[in-house]
Every structure is written in structure tokens, then in C-alpha cells.
Amino acid sequence: MTQSKTLAVLSVVLLAVAGWIYVGLLASEPASGAGEALGPGASFIDRLAPGPGTAHAILEAVCRPSLDASAHAGIGGAAADLILVFVMWSGMALAMMLPTIVPAVITYAQIAESARRQGEHVAPSQLFVAGYGLVWLGFAAAASLLQWVLTRAALLDPGTASASGIFSAAVFLGAGVYQLSALKQACVTVCQRPFPFFFANWTTSMAGLFRLGVRHGVYCLGCCWAMMLVMFAVGVMNLVWMAALGATMAMEKISSTTRFSRAIGLILLGIGLSIAVSSLLTYWPFGAGQMRSAVT
16 A cells, blocks of 8 residues: 555544544443443543543543533533533544445545545645545534434433334334435445545635545535434444444445345334334233323
8 A cells, every 4th residue: 555545544544543532432331330320431541541630530521421410500511511422423423424425435435546646736645535534524514413302302311312212113123124225325325336426526725625535525414324323223332333333334325236225224114113013012001191101
């Protein structure tokens, strides 16, 4: 691998690793005893900043973002919590989505290297990654607001876990249906074929490459947003599902057809149906109060 390709891939890998370190810190098991009251990440907080103090308070806030209305007072506190949740979703986006762009970054580096040998000036691939990342930061902002709405509607508990089997089933079913849609197939096809994408939209300007990263990020968002939202059904900080979904989305983009995407759609539909049936049977026979509890 040439130096340009190595640097391009290394920049993506380092950002992805940073994202995984952060979400690992968020989802880590708390220390025993009094530490359990602090929530996820408490054991790391105690090690990094032992004892009370400003450093400990900052780490505690960053490592356990919550939208629990009882956890803050006033609009300022709510805004601070929302910002921390945005940081959480940004870390998740870095961890889950950056690895899926590696084939596109390598493809650009190869084309750029060829153009450079012919005397063309080419922009650094980091601009493409920056444009791509900006799209997913936008998704992180939207997901943070959605989490706020779902928490207020009591569909998510303050610990970011689903509070309703019917809600979880609906998320899985919606993701499964989208996986089988024409829009999903069109977006994943672009993501699977980075060379035609760059060939048709080639640019040598820095601003142009940044815009190209944004454009590719939009295709990637169209490909992956529904599976990202599955995290609301399984627990926003569920590392097992986070890794599984990240690997699934990466495999989608290195596949040569859309069959794998359709197969994942059928699996998601099956999971959603099983959750729905299980939730409905739990409240059978349906009483008004029981059905209301099942939904909320």
C-alpha cells in the first residue's frame, strides 16, 4: 500500500478507534457498591479521576449522558444533557460508520495517485472523509432529538433502553421493510461501487472533494439510517448489537449484489414479528389497561 493510501486509511481507522473507545467507556459496567448509582462508565471515572472534584464531575457527565427530566433542572440543564447525548451519538456514528467508508477512501486514493502521476493536482482524501463525517454528525443531531422525544413519550427509559415491546417490534419491522425498498437498494448499490461514483463525479478541487464526501455520505445515510435506528429497540448503548450492526453494514458495502441486504431485511422482519407476537401474547387477553401498558 502506498503512502497516500496508508495515510488515508490510517486517518479513518484512528477516528473509528476513538469512537469505539468512547462508546466502550459509555457502556462499561459500573463499579460495585456505590458506583452502581453512577451508571455506565463509573468504574473508569473512578480510575481516571478518583474522588470528588471538577475532573470527576466532567467525566461523570460525559460518560453517562441522560435525558431523564429528573436529572437536571431548567432549560440550561436539559440543553446540556442534549449536547452530551449528541456527543454519544457522534461517537457511535464514528465507531459504526467510518469503517464502512474504507473501500471508498482506498478507491479515491488509487485514482488520485494515478492522477498525480499524470501531473494533476489532487485534494487530500481527508477532505472526502470530513464531508462524509459531517453527514453522520447531522444524523447524530437528529438521533439525539429523536431520543429526547422517545424518552419524553416513555418509549425509552432514562438508561436508553426500550420501554415497550411493541415499540421495539415496530422499529425492527420498519427497518426490515426499508431494507427491501427500492431506495435502499439504490443507495447500497452506489456504496458498493465507489469507482463509478468517483469516475462520474471526479473533481480536483478541495471544496469539490469535500462536497463529494457529503454526497457520498448522503448515499450512505440512505443505505444505513434504518439499521442505525435499530439501536433504539435493543438499547442505545448495547455494544453487542452495535458491533453486529456495524459489521453488517460494512458487509453490505463490500458485497457485489443487494441479496445480502434483502436477506438482512428478512431477518429484521422475522425479529420484529417475533417481538410483536411475544409482546401481544404477554398481554392476552387484551384488556384496555393491559393494552395501554403494552404500547407505552
